[in-house]
Amino acid sequence: DGGITQSPKYLFRKEGQNVTLSCEQNLNHDAMYWYRQDPGQGLRLIYYSQIVNDFQKGDIAEGYSVSREKKESFPLTVTSAQKNPTAFYLCASSRLLSYEQYFGPGTRLTVT
Amino acid sequence: SQELEQSPQSLIVQEGKNLTINCTSSKTLYGLYWYKQKYGEGLIFLMMLQKGGEEKSHEKITAKLDEKKQQSSLHITASQPSHAGIYLCGAVWSPMDTGRRALTFGSGTRLQVQP
Numbered sequence: 001d002g003g004i005t006q007s008p009k010y011l012f013r014k015e016g017q018n019v020t021l022s023c024e025q026n027l028n029h030d031a032m033y034w035y036r037q038d039p040g041q042g043l044r045l046i047y048y049s050q051i052v053n054d055f056q057k058g059d060i061a062e063g064y065s066v067s068r069e070k071k072e073s074f075p076l077t078v079t080s081a082q083k084n085p086t087a088f089y090l091c092a093s094s095r096l097l098s099y100e101q102y103f104g105p106g107t108r109l110t111v112t
Numbered sequence: 113s114q115e116l117e118q119s120p121q122s123l124i125v126q127e128g129k130n131l132t133i134n135c136t137s138s139k140t141l142y143g144l145y146w147y148k149q150k151y152g153e154g155l156i157f158l159m160m161l162q163k164g165g166e167e168k169s170h171e172k173i174t175a176k177l178d179e180k181k182q183q184s185s186l187h188i189t190a191s192q193p194s195h196a197g198i199y200l201c202g203a204v205w206s207p208m209d210t211g212r213r214a215l216t217f218g219s220g221t222r223l224q225v226q227p
Contacts, residue, residue: 004154033214040121042200042217043155050213058214090154099143099204099215103154 002027004104006091011109013085021076021107023091030096032074036060037088037106046089049074050096078109085111115139116203118218125191126226133186133221135201141181145202145215155200158186188223196225 004025013019025032031050035043045058049068063082068074074093078085088108092101115138125131135144143162147155159168161177161184168175172189188195202215 006154031213035217040219042118042219043202045214045216048214088152092155097213099145099202099213100157100160101145101155101202101215102157103147105154106152108152 004091004093004102006104006107008107009105011107013109013111015111016080018077018079019109021078021089021109023074023076023104025072025093027093027102029093030071031094032068033092033101034066034074034076035090035092037090043090046076085109116201116216116218118201118221120221121219122222124224124226127192128190131188131191133199135184135218137182137203139205141203142206143204144177144184146175146186147200147202149198149200151197191225193225193227196223198222
């Protein structure tokens with residue numbers, strides 16, 4: 001079955017450590033996205049990528065980094081520079097030139 | 113996003129009741145997407161509206177986009193516990209919107225359906 005996988009489902013880290021969240025898709029989609037969701041809030045765009053080896057900052061890119069070395073993978077690194085990293089992170093993908101996005105199950109990151 | 117506001121923020125209804133969720137844009141929409149999210153999970157696509165006055169239905173859920181393309185409503189008929197979750201609208205304001213090819217989401221409406 002085609003879809004998007006995110007791992008792990010829950011992630012715990014100590015403050016000051018970098019952590020990388022995985023996102024893989026087998027839908028053959030060109031575009032991929034990372035969103036952050038906080039309690040009672042909608043999704044905020046962190047980064048997105050329309051093609052391999054290219055990506056753009058979203059609305060809240062500070063403290064995050066991404067790479068897009070393969071079409072099917074778009075990992076997100078939450079760095080120690082991110083002041084409030086505890087959140088629910090969602091990855092999505094879409095066909096090029098389409099806004100209809102398919103979402104992964106999310107990763108809940110807790111930093112203490 | 114203040115450019116896209118959803119109301120109400122939360123809603124509790126008795127099973128079998130009808131309900132409406134609104135999504136209001138500060139400017140003319142190019143497209144409006146409705147998604148549903150179960151707590152702690154990813155988003156599921158429901159419907160996309162693009163034309164002014166357009167209306168789409170899926171099972172007991174109907175979404176409409178007003179003629180001016182600045183407001184959309186999501187209506188659920190005879191609600192069931194399976195309808196519970198967070199409903200989010202996502203907007204596109206221009207197909208060539210400064211090169212940004214990503215949706216801007218509202219803050220969501222949390223729906224609880226009491227048996």
